[in-house]
Amino acid sequence: MCxxxxxxxxxxxxxxxxxxxxxxxxxxxxxxxxAAFEENKVRIIKTVGRxxxxxxxIDECGGIRSGCGIGHTRWATHGAxxxxxxxxxxxxxxVLVHNGIIENYHELKTELIxxxxxxxxxxxxxxxxxxxxxxxxKAGDPLKAILAAMPKLTGSYAFGILFKDVPGVIYSxxxxxxxxxxVTDNGGFISSDTSAILRYTKKYISLxxxxxxxxxxxxxxxxxxxxxxxKKEILTAKWDAAAAEKGGYSHFMLKEIHEEPEAxxxxxxxxxxxxYIDFEDDxxxxxxxxxxxxxxxxxCGTAMHAGLYAKYAIEKMARIPVIVEVASExxxxxxxxxxxxxxxIISQSGETADSLEALRIAKSKGARTIAVVNVIASSxxxxxxxxxxxxxxxxxxxxxxxxxxxxxxxxxAFAFELAYSKGRLTxxxxxxxxxxxxxxxxxxxxxxxxxxERIRGIAQELxxxxxxxxxxxxxxxxxxxxxxxxxxxxxxxxxxxxxxxxLKHGTISLITNGTPVISLATVPxxxxxxxxxxxxxxxxxGKAFVVCGSDFPDNSAILYRYELPxxxxxxxxxxxxxxxxxxxxxxxxxxGNDVDKPRNLAKSVTVE
Ligand code: F6R
Numbered sequence: 001m002c003x004x005x006x007x008x009x010x011x012x013x014x015x016x017x018x019x020x021x022x023x024x025x026x027x028x029x030x031x032x033x034x035a036a037f038e039e040n041k042v043r044i045i046k047t048v049g050r051x052x053x054x055x056x057x058i059d060e061c062g063g064i065r066s067g068c069g070i071g072h073t074r075w076a077t078h079g080a081x082x083x084x085x086x087x088x089x090x091x092x093x094x095v096l097v098h099n100g101i102i103e104n105y106h107e108l109k110t111e112l113i114x115x116x117x118x119x120x121x122x123x124x125x126x127x128x129x130x131x132x133x134x135x136x137x138k139a140g141d142p143l144k145a146i147l148a149a150m151p152k153l154t155g156s157y158a159f160g161i162l163f164k165d166v167p168g169v170i171y172s173x174x175x176x177x178x179x180x181x182x183v184t185d186n187g188g189f190i191s192s193d194t195s196a197i198l199r200y201t202k203k204y205i206s207l208x209x210x211x212x213x214x215x216x217x218x219x220x221x222x223x224x225x226x227x228x229x230x231k232k233e234i235l236t237a238k239w240d241a242a243a244a245e246k247g248g249y250s251h252f253m254l255k256e257i258h259e260e261p262e263a264x265x266x267x268x269x270x271x272x273x274x275x276y277i278d279f280e281d282d283x284x285x286x287x288x289x290x291x292x293x294x295x296x297x298x299x300c301g302t303a304m305h306a307g308l309y310a311k312y313a314i315e316k317m318a319r320i321p322v323i324v325e326v327a328s329e330x331x332x333x334x335x336x337x338x339x340x341x342x343x344x345i346i347s348q349s350g351e352t353a354d355s356l357e358a359l360r361i362a363k364s365k366g367a368r369t370i371a372v373v374n375v376i377a378s379s380x381x382x383x384x385x386x387x388x389x390x391x392x393x394x395x396x397x398x399x400x401x402x403x404x405x406x407x408x409x410x411x412x413a414f415a416f417e418l419a420y421s422k423g424r425l426t427x428x429x430x431x432x433x434x435x436x437x438x439x440x441x442x443x444x445x446x447x448x449x450x451x452x453e454r455i456r457g458i459a460q461e462l463x464x465x466x467x468x469x470x471x472x473x474x475x476x477x478x479x480x481x482x483x484x485x486x487x488x489x490x491x492x493x494x495x496x497x498x499x500x501x502x503l504k505h506g507t508i509s510l511i512t513n514g515t516p517v518i519s520l521a522t523v524p525x526x527x528x529x530x531x532x533x534x535x536x537x538x539x540x541x542g543k544a545f546v547v548c549g550s551d552f553p554d555n556s557a558i559l560y561r562y563e564l565p566x567x568x569x570x571x572x573x574x575x576x577x578x579x580x581x582x583x584x585x586x587x588x589x590x591x592g593n594d595v596d597k598p599r600n601l602a603k604s605v606t607v608e
Contacts, residue, residue, distance in 0.1 A: 001077070001602040002087075002099040003027035004179075005196050006070035006160040006170045008215045009187010014064035016189070017071035020196035021051045023244055026396050026596070026603040027099070027192060028075025031086035034058065035095045036069025040167040042095050046072075046086045067187070067217075068168045070160035072097035075602040078105070079122030089126040091117070092133035093164040098125040099192055100156035100177040101607045108152065128153055132161065142171050146212055147227050150175070156353065156606065160190050170215045174207050177606050178351050178378065181205040181213045181220055183234055188215035193375070193604075194237040195244040195394045202237040206377045238376060243393045251595045253397035253490070257581050258449055260405045261442035263392040267406050268413055268437055270391075276430035277413040277437065282388045284370065289421035292342050296335070296367075297324045298358040299346040300605065302400040302485060303407060306346050306372075308478035310411035313570060317419035327354035328608070331361055339366035346411075347371065348395055348403035349604040350378025359383055372410055374403050388414070397596045398603045399490050401581045404482065405445070408574050409437055436568045444565040444575045451562075452582055458545065458560060459586035462516050468493055469510070469517045471500040471537075473530050476520040479573045483520065483580035490588040490598045500533035513541035520580075521548035522564065522572035531555060547576050 003024025007016040017034050032054040033046025043064060047057045051073055058064055072087035078101070079085035087097045102108070105124035112130050113119070119126050131152055136145035142163045156176030163171070172179060172190040182189030182197035182204050189197045190213065194204055207213060210225035222232050249255035271277045278286075295314060297307035304326055311322040325333075327345075331354060337343065343362035347355045350373040359380055362369050371384035374392050381387045390406040416433045419425040425433075448455075462468065468487060470480035477499045484497035498507050500519065511517065517537045521530045531553055534544045538557040546552065546561045549572055554561075564575050588595045 001075040003192045006190040008068040013069040023196040028602045030081035034071040035088040036066035091129035094133040095162040096129040097160045103155035173212045198241040205232040256402045266391040276434040303346040305482040306407035313415035327358040337365040337367045341367040350375040350380040447565040455582045456586045463590040470497040472520040486584040511542045517542045
């Protein structure tokens with residue numbers, strides 16, 4: 001949440017900063033700002049609203065001619081989104097942009113006020129700037145000031161810092177929030193992620209907690225928390241600039257749904273070395289899997305919903321009990337874990353604060369941790385005992401789509417491998433399922449995508465409703481949770497997902513004349529039960545829409561049915577989710593919403 005960027009070098013800093021902020025906008029977009037050295041003086045322009053509003057304000061102010069500056073796009077935590085609370089924040093000689101939260105800002109502020117420091121904003125960031133400034137006044141050296149300030153600041157942060165009397169230099173430090181340093185021949189960047197610098201460079205350094213980067217043109221020095229110079233490896237980003245752009249689609253979300261088949265092939269094709277998918281290259285052997293007798297899956301939001309799918313697949317195929325927990329609850333539940341347990345963390349960004357903390361708790365209790373992560377070298381990926389990377393490419397739209405699909409496909413492959421280790425599947429079975437994932441699944445998703453116009457037609461029927469309900473049983477019950485989340489987060493329509501059999505126990509009272517109820521039906525063994533629930537809903541005035549297998553019985557109660565392409569039933573529900581993602585997308589478009597940046601949300605939730 002919040003994105004920071006900075007550039008120091010011989011090229012136009014403002015252009016690079018604004019371009020970077022546009023890529024980082026998915027991290028927060030309620031205000032934006034820039035600070036840059038112009039003729040050795042720091043000039044600050046900031047505004048409430050989107051990066052485009054900042055760009056406009058910069059133009060109005062006659063542009064910025066600078067080779068060194070920092071920028072910020074904000075998701076407000078402390079203080080309302082307004083010009084004063086937006087970043088950069090200034091205290092004395094320190095100008096600072098921040099991603100994270102300073103938890104002890106209130107005590108620090110009280111202490112600083114008692115020392116005569118005054119504040120203009122409500123932000124924790126201004127307090128951090130004041131702490132560094134106060135240390136700078138004592139030490140007279142920027143690096144020493146940052147080193148002295150760090151132990152005083154509790155919480156998480158990635159800072160980009162300018163010292164007013166040290167022109168051309170960016171100081172940057174991180175603890176708990178993501179930060180990378182981009183390397184080019186003409187200058188250096190700091191950024192919350194690689195997508196913001198891909199247009200200029202693929203070379204970057206990943207900073208560890210407590211490390212400080214000092215960027216002066218093309219020269220970058222990194223110091224550890226004792227102030228000693230450290231040598232860092234220069235990494236190469238696997239994504240290119242095109243992957244982080246819309247490529248002709250009207251929204252990133254639509255582009256990312258279209259990328260699903262490719263993302264599945266890319267992620268699991270490279271693990272298909274013996275005619276079947278395995279995880280040996282990820283350091284997960286059949287021998288290790290054999291010892292797993294119980295699994296806890298911990299994640300947030302859509303990633304947690306991928307975990308619900310995994311629970312179904314693992315319990316069905318490997319007959320191992322699985323508990324799926326929301327990370328924000330898990331971390332405060334004093335979980336009962338020992339060194340005999342395995343905890344699986346799922347995260348697209350690899351930076352979600354609750355999931356990261358859940359991972360640390362699981363490790364501290366001796367459990368083995370396996371992370372399924374999309375962002376290379378992210379915090380969760382670095383700290384887990386094993387990491388299974390998904391190669392979905394950058395996911396820019398706030399609503400997760402391709403990352404979910406790839407997580408589920410990967411976790412299903414993991415379930416099959418687990419079942420194999422337990423002697424419940426043969427090598428032949430693994431080959432069969434690997435072919436289904438790499439071929440049939442991708443083909444079925446493509447078919448649904450080619451049906452986009454029909455799905456848009458259904459959205460056209462429903463987009464002016466204020467309530468939509470989803471129902472399903474068994475795996476479909478887990479899946480409608482994701483369908484409902486997708487719809488509500490981007491269309492702002494009130495939507496709930498229920499176990500179809502639970503309706504009679506209370507929720508059916510919400511069904512009134514004309515309420516749309518969308519059923520997902522992909523599990524043939526319980527078709528009849530789902531059908532009874534559909535009839536119950538229609539009897540009470542509900543309008544029944546069904547997304548189902550072609551073998552789902554017909555009934556006059558159904559107003560509209562959308563049949564999914566035939567595929568092994570372990571995967572039909574996943575294909576159904578692609579249809580639901582497209583449905584949510586068009587509902588949002590038809591309601592005139594900002595699809596990729598829904599209100600109040602940010603993509604990477606790096607605060608609690
Ligand atoms: C919803 C969505 C969120 C994320 C959640 C976890 O569309 O994207 O619910 O799934 O914030 O994020 P990651 O996977 O980055 O840990």
